[in-house]
Amino acid sequence: MDVTRYIDDRPEDGAFRVNRAIFTDQAVFDRELARLFEGGWVFLGMESQAPAPHDFFTTFAGRVPILVQRDGEGHLRAFVNSCPHKGARLAQTQAGNARLHVCPYHSWSFDSAGRSKAIKWQRAGCYDAAFAQDDHGLAELPRFAGHRGFLFGSLSADVPGLSEYLGEAAHLLDLVADQSAEGLELVPGQVTFTYAANWKLQLENCSDAYHFTSAHPSYIRVLERRQQEISADVVASVWESSDFWKEEAQGVAGGSYSFAHGHVLNWGIFGVTPAIPLYESAQVLAERHGEARRDWMFNMRNLTIFPNLQVAENASSQLRVIRPLGPGLTEMRTWCIAPKGESKAARRQRIRQYEDFFNPTGMATPDDTVSYENCQAGFAGTVNPWLQGHARGMTASVAGGNRFSDVLGMQPERSVLADAQLCDETLYHSYYRAWAARMAGGDDA
Ligand code: FES
Ligand SMILES: [Fe+2]
Structure with missing residues (x-):
């Protein structure tokens, strides 16, 4: 595939353009499934989704159903959720606890370590010896690994190790996980x-x-109205950030x-404010991580781990998993993600925010999804196929990090510092450079 037909990336000319066809073309979509979602690391779920022996949850890597299962000894594994007999999907629910999975089609059964437990009427089955040579257990994913409770798997063995894949972005998962000494959990009520x-588009x-x-x-109007209702003493305590942030953040609203x-x-600077449910832990987090790093936890942070995980800590805290269903159809699975052990009041505030x-019933998510659908409708217009939405920030983007990433000991490839109106678009280049690198080359077998 000639990726230059789709991504016009000419840093020497200051140009970066994306062709609308990458959002609509069936052949592009099929290749994305094969190469990105079924041929490399994808996020599967949180370790906290299967905390006890024999707990499991199900998900997808592209089209492939996946079963993540904890065995009786507490060891976690990831399997293709498909019976070796005739391929039927084995676990039928999103989550549960099962010492044994019994296939609904012909009752082959498997223990929570994925081993074949019984084959119905095996002795009467007149199987030849060759059948006994086969492993009748579930197929394990070639790669399965975790980072701070975030679990990833790959259907291809031919990938870098997870720590190499996450690279410096792992510091940002740490920043989520470090918000509680007990780790993270998903609040019940998945959507x-x-x-x-x-x-x-997501x-x-x-x-x-x-x-x-x-x-x-x-x-925004609702927020403004609420702001007027907040008492004066709460407003007075709004800026309790460390000296580092007070001094270094002058004139900076955030960046990428x-x-x-x-x-x-x-990211954007919020400050250490009671508007954020983490406020009750501000002192303890400063003692544990230092004030400057603590303040990073209060910043607005929208993180994408390519291609299917997003952790959005803005109005509240959301974990999103993106699942492509077709060039013009996408499934989103979303959870409120929260530090374990926060007070009831903080948890209530987090859920209300x-x-x-968020959610299809919230005030922002429907605005966004309608915009995606408007874009998809507009992509039919190919008189000029090249989009102009990837050019803001071009002259502000610099190689390497800055004083704020230094606080996290993190070395990004590129960074932008922004005021309230810059609204960098060069961060998308990272998506499309990774996309192009993996989509390029010869045709798939
Ligand atoms: S497909 Fe599972 S037992 Fe036949
Ligand atoms: Fe939005």
């Missing part, structure tokens, strides 16, 4: 929805600071970091 547009929107004031006016393999972060902003 799944679909939208009629390409999966990469990928981009998470990193899109430019749309916020345009697409979410009703949410781009990493190898397509991972990106956009979550409901405000």
Whole structure:
């Protein structure tokens, strides 16, 4: 595939353009499934989704159903959720606890370590000796690994190790995990929805600071009204950030970091404020991690781990998993992600803020998904196929990190520091450079 037909990346000319066809073309989509989702690392779920012996949850890597299962000894494994007999999907629910999985089609059974437990009427089955040579257990994923409770798997063995794949972006997962000494959990109440547009629109929107004031006016108006109702003493305590942030953040509203393999972060300064449920832990987190690093936890941070994981810590804290279903159809699975052990009041605040902003019933998510569907409709127009949405920030983007990434000991490939209106679009380049590198080359067998 000649990727220059789709991504016009000419840094020497200051140009970066994306062809609309990458959002609509069936052949491009099929190749994305094969190469990105079924041929490399994808996020599968959180370790906390299967905490006890024999707990399991199910998910997908591209089209492939996946079963993540903890065995009786507490060891976690990831399998293709498909019976070796005739291929039927084995576990039928999103999550559960099972010492034994019995296939609904012909009752072959498997223990929680994926081993074949029984084959119905095996002795009467007149099997030849060759059958006994076969392993009748579930097929394990060639690669399965975790980082701080975030679990990833790959259907291809031909990938870098997970720590190499995450690279410097792992520091940003640490920043989520470090918010509690007990780790992270997903708040009950998972929401799944679909939208009629390409999966990469969700990928981009998470990193899109430019749309916020345009697409979410009703949410902004509600926030303004609430702000007026907050008492004066709460407002007075709003800026309790460390000296580092008070001094170094003058004139900076936030920015972006781009990493190898397509991972990106956009961020904005919120300050240590009671508007954030983490506020009750501000003191303890400063003692544990130092004030400057603690303040990073209070910043607005939208993180993408390419290609299917997003952790959005803005109005509340959301974990999203992107699942492409077709060039113009995407499934989103979303959870409120929270530090374990926070107080009831903090958890209530987190959930209320979550409901405000997220979910198909929230004030922001529908604005975004409608915009994706508007884009998808507009992509039919190919008179000029090249989009102009990847050029803001071009002269602000610099190689390497800055004083803020230094606080995290993190070395991104590129970074941008922004005021309130710059709204960097160069962070998308990281997505499309990783995309192009993996989509290029000869045809798949
Ligand atoms: S397909 Fe599972 S037992 Fe036949
Ligand atoms: Fe949005």
